[in-house]
Amino acid sequence: MDRRDPGTRMSDRYARQTILAEVGMAGQARLAAAAVLVVGAGGLGCPVLQYLAGAGIGHLTVVDHDTVEESNLHRQPLYGMDDIGRPKAEAARARLLRFNPGVAIHAVAERLTPHNASALVTDADVIVDAADSFAVTYMLSDACHALAKPMVSASVIGLTGYAGAFCGGGPSYRAVFPEVSIDGGTCATVGVLGTAVAVLGSVQAHLVLHLLLGLDPTVLGRVVTFDAARLAFGGFGFEGSPEPDGAVPFIAPSALRPDDYVVDLRGVAEAPATFAQGRRMTVDDVATLAPELPASRRIVLCCRSGQRALMAADRLRDRNLDIALVALG
Numbered sequence: 001m002d003r004r005d006p007g008t009r010m011s012d013r014y015a016r017q018t019i020l021a022e023v024g025m026a027g028q029a030r031l032a033a034a035a036v037l038v039v040g041a042g043g044l045g046c047p048v049l050q051y052l053a054g055a056g057i058g059h060l061t062v063v064d065h066d067t068v069e070e071s072n073l074h075r076q077p078l079y080g081m082d083d084i085g086r087p088k089a090e091a092a093r094a095r096l097l098r099f100n101p102g103v104a105i106h107a108v109a110e111r112l113t114p115h116n117a118s119a120l121v122t123d124a125d126v127i128v129d130a131a132d133s134f135a136v137t138y139m140l141s142d143a144c145h146a147l148a149k150p151m152v153s154a155s156v157i158g159l160t161g162y163a164g165a166f167c168g169g170g171p172s173y174r175a176v177f178p179e180v181s182i183d184g185g186t187c188a189t190v191g192v193l194g195t196a197v198a199v200l201g202s203v204q205a206h207l208v209l210h211l212l213l214g215l216d217p218t219v220l221g222r223v224v225t226f227d228a229a230r231l232a233f234g235g236f237g238f239e240g241s242p243e244p245d246g247a248v249p250f251i252a253p254s255a256l257r258p259d260d261y262v263v264d265l266r267g268v269a270e271a272p273a274t275f276a277q278g279r280r281m282t283v284d285d286v287a288t289l290a291p292e293l294p295a296s297r298r299i300v301l302c303c304r305s306g307q308r309a310l311m312a313a314d315r316l317r318d319r320n321l322d323i324a325l326v327a328l329g
Contacts, residue, residue: 135306
């Protein structure tokens with residue numbers, strides 16, 4: 001039994017990083033006072049959460065609507081077989097508190113949407129996009145850019161990926177990737193190697209600590225790339241990139257107007273009832289039927305997560321239409 005007082009034990013916990021000149025006791029105090037929002041508790045989110053909790057971040061908010069599946073376990077070491085079926089946000093919180101009970105952790109077991117994004121971002125000092133969804137990335141980037149909060153985003157497919165720091169006084173994700181062509185590829189369809197995800201999740205955690213400690217030069221406006229097949233790191237800087245004009249926004253369902261023309265991208269089995277002021281289409285239908293879309297009305301592309309809406313908007317890129325996107329959850 002460790003009979004030392006809790007303060008001594010906590011001092012021991014962080015001794016190997018507080019001895020660094022870049023951290024010290026003042027830096028450790030900054031970490032303890034910091035609040036970090038982590039959206040996604042999957043392959044990227046697991047190493048992010050483990051290393052941020054290990055570093056002594058005072059307040060962590062974990063947002064994830066998904067539950068633990070056995071197929072997650074090869075790249076999500078926070079979880080065990082006994083967690084299968086549990087909400088990831090809640091399972092992650094339980095594991096992290098066993099790891100470091102000195103960290104306050106809030107679990108939000110729901111999907112990130114334009115409706116809740118701003119409130120979640122407002123309460124955080126740094127936001128981590130670990131959701132593996134371009135729709136979530138754009139929603140978070142829009143909220144972080146509007147509120148001048150730094151966002152650390154990453155993505156991994158197969159054996160390659162990147163991590164970078166956006167917004168917070170630097171260019172937004174849209175400034176770097178204003179028109180990303182979405183082909184629908186995911187870890188489930190393309191595959192992913194757990195170690196590649198772990199590397200870039202660890203890079204994300206490092207970028208967060210770099211920002212919170214105020215190290216120079218800043219990581220804002222920089223992207224780190226990793227090719228696990230060639231064992232090669234790369235990257236680029238994007239500071240000074242202009243914000244795009246006419247970016248297609250995500251809006252909350254409550255922001256729909258009576259005169260909007262709503263394109264519902266959900267299938268009948270997924271959503272038996274649809275909107276009166278529009279029609280149901282597939283993503284492929286959008287390109288084929290584009291000439292039928294009314295140019296005089298706002299076109300609102302809707303789906304459950306926002307991913308198909310983003311894909312459909314990509315099909316309409318060259319048309320002069322007023323478009324908004326809705327993730328219905």
